[in-house]
Amino acid sequence: MSFANTFSFSLVYYLLTLFAIESSFFVAFSYRQKFPTSYAHRFAITFGVLGVFRLIFPLVSLIFVGQTIQFEQVLVVISLGLLAWGFSPYFRNHPFVASTFIVINTSLVCVLLVVVVITTINISTLLLAWQLIIALLIIGSIAYKFNSNQVIVILAMLVFIIGSFAQLLLEPSQVFWVRLAEMIVYPMLWIAVYQDMFKSITVPLSKTQHLSAISHEQMDGLIDMFKATTHFTSSLDVDTIVDSAAESMVKTIEADLGAIILAEKEEPSQLRMRTIHNPCSDGRIASVLFPRNQNKIIKHALDNTTQVVINTIEDENPHIAFIMAMMGAEDEIGPLIFQPLILADKAIGIVIVGNPFNKRIFTYPEIELMKVIANYIAIAIGNAQTYNNLLAKSKKLRWTLRNHDLDASRRSATLEAELDQSRKTATMLSQQLAQQEKLVQEKESELLKLKKRIAKFEAKN
Missing domain, CATH: 3.30.450.40 (GAF domain)
Incomplete structure (x- = not known):
């Protein structure tokens, strides 16, 4: 496998896996913007962090030239831990367990990496076994709560297990078979993410036929x-x-x-x-x-x-x-x-x-x-x-008219009372006027009598 260590093969490996990871991230992230489901959120975090690790680790490994392969194997372990966090139904339903797992997995493998850098020991076999365990964990958790949409994830993990197992048996200190498996796995995971995103919420676009x-x-x-x-x-x-x-x-x-x-x-x-x-x-x-x-x-x-x-x-x-x-x-x-x-x-x-x-x-x-x-x-x-x-407007209008009628009735009653009072006053005044007229007539009669008496009295004298 001499070509496995060539710059061309490494470049193809890094570009292909990084492209598949970033494609998965952008699919999940763009979908999360429209439909903020936990699936989209989880996948966006998984592949976003995975992309960052895939960019940083190769650059860091250049500093430690003799440990490049083990750096890459550590990166694979961290990547599998993130994939388990993102795809495992059990971890989705138990966020605390998932967070604990990802912290412990990443911390332990980073500690081992520090030990490798300091002591220059070779732990490739251990890291390959670690990768197999996490891949089996992903398959087991999916089988625990099987969903037909996750068949591709299971197939991808099986491909990875085959690659890791072949690497473990043939060349534990190399990464060719693992790389080859990852070049197949990450495009498959991109397909799985795409299916999960666009099958979870369906907005039918086709119209009714004739x-x-x-x-x-x-x-x-x-x-x-x-x-x-x-x-x-x-x-x-x-x-x-x-x-x-x-x-x-x-x-x-x-x-x-x-x-x-x-x-x-x-x-x-x-x-x-x-x-x-x-x-x-x-x-x-x-x-x-x-x-x-x-x-x-x-x-x-x-x-x-x-x-x-x-x-x-x-x-x-x-x-x-x-x-x-x-x-x-x-x-x-x-x-x-x-x-x-x-x-x-x-x-x-x-x-x-x-x-x-x-x-x-x-x-x-x-x-x-x-x-x-x-x-x-x-x-x-x-x-x-x-x-x-x-109906409400009609009731309101009816009440308004009723109130107007009541007001009109009240005003009419008031006017009638005033008119009645005026009539009584007029009657009383007319009676008083009649009495005054009678009194005037009596006075005039008395005055006439007095005039006659005066006239008689003057005639006698």
């Missing part, structure tokens, strides 16, 4: 859709609509549970889970009020008015765990569909259905059916809200 090409399954779905919509489109009460819609959706696509979340009218930044249909729960689950920005998956679906389908679930995802807990499925994780309720190009809420109990993945017709049903739900809710707004 009705003549719809399969029997899709026709059944359409029939179920029409049956479902009749339950809630005939009502003008929002609570009745959301209750009926959630139940209809769950039954139509045969989901375990469903919920409808609407934005608060007075405070759109707050969301309220208005209804939850969970056949496994006793009684009605109380509604929950939470900020729009609290759950990143819901926020992404609402902000982009885009359906989000999650068929691959990580147990430790806090956003999904929060949703499941609200829907009455604590400690259960399963596929989910997040379908925004869009009215006039604006998201007024979101529909969530999930299968946390049976773990069944949603089919494409079910996903498309959710979009159509959600449109009907949004229209029904919009009609109900418009009706309720008009």
Whole structure:
């Protein structure tokens, strides 16, 4: 294997592995920017740190020319430890154990490296055995909680085990077979990362085909859709609509549970889970009020008015765990569909259905059916809200008119009382005037009599 030690082979090895590692990092990192899942976060950290080590260690090894191979073997041990931290389902579910493992593994191998530099002893066999143990640990942890998406990771680790075992048997003090294995392993891991990222959250882009090409399954779905919509489109009460819609959706696509979340009218930044249909729960689950920005998956679906389908679930995802807990499925994780309720190009809420109990993945017709049903739900809710707004305005106007009528009645009664009082006053005044007139007449009569008497008296004299 003389060409294994040539500069050309080493350059190809370093460039190929580094390119595969950095490609995996950028796939995970870019995906994490759009969908902040723990998978993407973990892979971004794994391959980001791995890339840094792959750049630093070869440069450091140039200082210690005689220990270059053992430097590289130490780098392989550290790399495998990082890969175990990133890909092991057990470590994902037990973050403290994972952190402890990565610290101990890296610290021990670095201590051994210092010992090698100081004493110049050869520990290649030990490091190769160490690599085999970690690779077997990765395979064992994946087998412990097997996922079909991780078949490529298992195959990659098997390739690495073959390479390390061949190196251990043939040339323990060299790195040709390990290098050859890594040149195959890291591109395979890039494929595994790509699959994990773009299969975990699926946003269907293909549109519904023409009705003549719809399969029997899709026709059944359409029939179920029409049956479902009749339950809630005939009502003008929002609570009745959301209750009926959630139940209809769950039954139509045969989901375990469903919920409808609407934005608060007075405070759109707050969301309220208005209804939850969970056949496994006793009684009605109380509604929950939470900020729009609290759950990143819901926020992404609402902000982009885009359906989000999650068929691959990580147990430790806090956003999904929060949703499941609200829907009455604590400690259960399963596929989910997040379908925004869009009215006039604006998201007024979101529909969530999930299968946390049976773990069944949603089919494409079910996903498309959710979009159509959600449109009907949004229209029904919009009609109900418009009706309720008009009803509220009508009641307000009725109260205003009633108050005006009451005020008018009060004013009319006051005026009538004043008029009655005026009449009484006028009557009293007329009576007084009549008395005065009578008195005047009497005085005039007396005056006339006096004049006659005076006239008689003057006539006598």
